[in-house]
Amino acid sequence: MSFSSRLRVILRSKSNRALTQLEDPREALDDSYEQQVKMLQQVRLGLAEVATAKKRIELQGQEMGGRYQRLADQAQEALNQGREDLARTALERRSLLEGQVAAIRNQYLALAQQQAQLQDNERRLAERIAAFRTEKETIKATYAASEARVKANEAAAGIGSQMGTVGTDLDRAKDRVAQMQARAAATDELLSSGALSDVTAAPDADLERQLSDGATRADVDRQLQAMKSARAADQGHGARARGGTDAWLSIGQAPTTP
Missing domain, CATH: 1.20.5 (Single alpha-helices involved in coiled-coils or other helix-helix interfaces)
Incomplete structure (x- = not known):
């Protein structure tokens, strides 16, 4: 296989793994879950802001309620002292305060309604996210088990x-x-x-090898000629005894004259 072919195989393998990771449903489920959690956090943040505004109006209403009662007491005290003009002024201020209280009361009721709606939305969204999380983890576990099974089967096959x-x-x-x-x-x-040539060999090693080969051939020719001469002598004078227990000592030595 050429280098370009091997490179194509490697790149194709890596691209397939990258596509598999991009298509992994577990990552998509986790992303969806994170988005829902962010939505829940935004709802809770809005709920906290509405509750804060409602509490601020409530404190303002309580303060105005206390002033409203003080003006009533002041009007009564002025009337007891024969100061009808002061009693009239206190009552006029009290009447003006009633309109202001009515305005913030409407704001308070509207915020209370918004808070109740946000609380209901927050509760339902939290329940839905909890159910989604349970289902998400179940799907992820099933996918992981199936993926492991596929890999095991592929490895076996x-x-x-x-x-x-x-x-x-x-x-x-x-x-x-x-x-x-x-x-x-x-x-x-x-x-x-x-x-x-062998660069590690000694100088003139090729000559030594050729001379050794020539000496070997000459020795073989000499032995062959000696065998022929010995066979001719045996045929002329009859076979003679050969061998012996020490015959091995003459192996490789120059043959004796027949």
Whole structure:
């Protein structure tokens, strides 16, 4: 397999893994859950703001209620003292205060209604998010179990994205072994023929090897001639005893004259 082919296989494998991660439903479920949690936080923040505004108007109404009662007491005290003009002024202020109290009372009731609606929405949204979280975790666990099962089955069957890379690596290793074996055989032939010199050999080693080969051939020719002469002598004088317990000592030594 060429380098470009191996590169395409690697890139295709990585792109498939990237697409698988992008399509992972667990990430989509987690993102959806986070968005719902953010919505719930916004609802709770709005609820807190409405409750704060309602409480502020309530305190203002309580203060105005206290003033309203004081004006009534002041009008009565002025009347008891014969100061009808002061009693009239207190009553006029009290009447004006009634209109202001009515205005903030309407605001207070509107905020109270908004608070009740937000509280109801917050409760229902929280319940829905809790149910979604339970279902989300169930789906994620089921997906994880199925994914593990698929990987185990693919590994057992010898398929899958990882097995494709394993096969490619195995083919590359076989190619390298075949190339190395061919190279070793070629260098053996070159060394034997003398076409490739051994840089680690001693100087003039090629001459020594050729001289050694010539001496070996000469020795073989001498032994062959001696065997022929011995056979002719045996045929002329009859067979003579050979061997003996010490015959092995003469192996490799120059033959005796027949």
